Amino acid sequence: MKLRIDGGRLLDLTDGSLEPASVLVDDASGRVLALGTDLPAGDAQLTLHGEVLLPGLVDVHVHLREPGYTDKETIHTGAQSAAAGGFTQIACMPNTQPPLDSPAWVRWVLERAATAPVQVHPVACITREQRGEALTDFAALQAAGAVALSDDGRGVQDGGLMRQALAWAAELGLPVAIHAEDESLAGPGVLHRGAAARLGLPDLPGEAEAAMVARDLLLAEQTGAHLHVCHVSMESTVSLIRWAKQRGVHVTAEVAPHHLLLSEDAIDGDDAVWKVNPPLRSERDRQACLAGFLDGTLDLVATDHAPHTAAEKAQSIRTAPFGMVGLETVFPLLYTYLVLPGKLSLAELVRRMSTRPAQAFGLTGGVIRPGAPADLTAVDLAHERVIDPERFLSKGRNTPFRGWQAVGFPVLTLCRGRVVYQAQEQTCVAAAVQSTEGGTAR
């Protein structure tokens, strides 16, 4: 079945221009057939009202919680949340129960994800059970479909073991995504220094992050591996990555929306909605992360979407689990608070949320053109909305951005040519899509 989408404006990622254009997609091949203003009719048609068509967003750092923690999220609810956020591809972290440390569990995730609304790419563990003691079988995990390796949630404490891991990953061409945290420095910390002192809670020092990043950058240089640094939060880490890139180390780095938009100064009491690892840092660190993101030292945005139940997050900061959800708010937040004030262009934001993450993890995506996969999202840049977690498709409601005003919410997402999300208030869109419903079940 061929679907024609009219009434949108297509963002040209090379020059940032927005031109009215229709898109003709084919759900059988999952590809874009044609772009332009005078396209043949499809079997179905869908009309937008000036929304902007972007390539489907790509998030390389998401926690889908399955297997094991399905009260927090499932592969399906996490993928629905991704589609609502404009994402068409997500990489899921392996700190599940059991952890994704065997080819069988990687295949299990892929089988469950086959019917999910977006493409799910498993990341497999670096070490067995993420215990940091013995490496997993990287070649077998890659053959099963793992796109990267990570012990996310924990750092690999043993430098010798990490060197072995990077050497093997380099041979296979697999990125190693590090959660940089030296546990001997982190201790029982829960918040950054200033907020910890204010609230009388143990602090989680930034040196725990930066020291491990320094170690792993040196090991990546030595082994030639592709090191991917997760959720950079410290000024010192940004400087280390800048230094390593100047030396030619193969490193990419991500920054989370909460580290770009919030500092520890926002924490207004013992409310675990603020608890995230790495923690919200000082205003100086936030500014450094933003500058590093704008100058390209930090390559891409990843949400570190980490859903938890309301009961878990109702606990004190001391005992509640770390994490914030992010999939359904990241694009509008960064559009509203970075693009609209003129800090970066819309095209650059889209490159950092689609093209770059796809490249970094070796995925196909990040562009809309004939012949490419029909992964796209339409965002409404005209209407402001208040962020209301009760509307999330994720099971998690743990966002620090409740009540923030934003524009740029997705109204329509297509993954491989099929409609996987449409905003409820887009009644015109919904009516048009009714006729294609047979083709949307996925």
Ligand SMILES: [Zn+2]
């Ligand atoms: Zn992490």
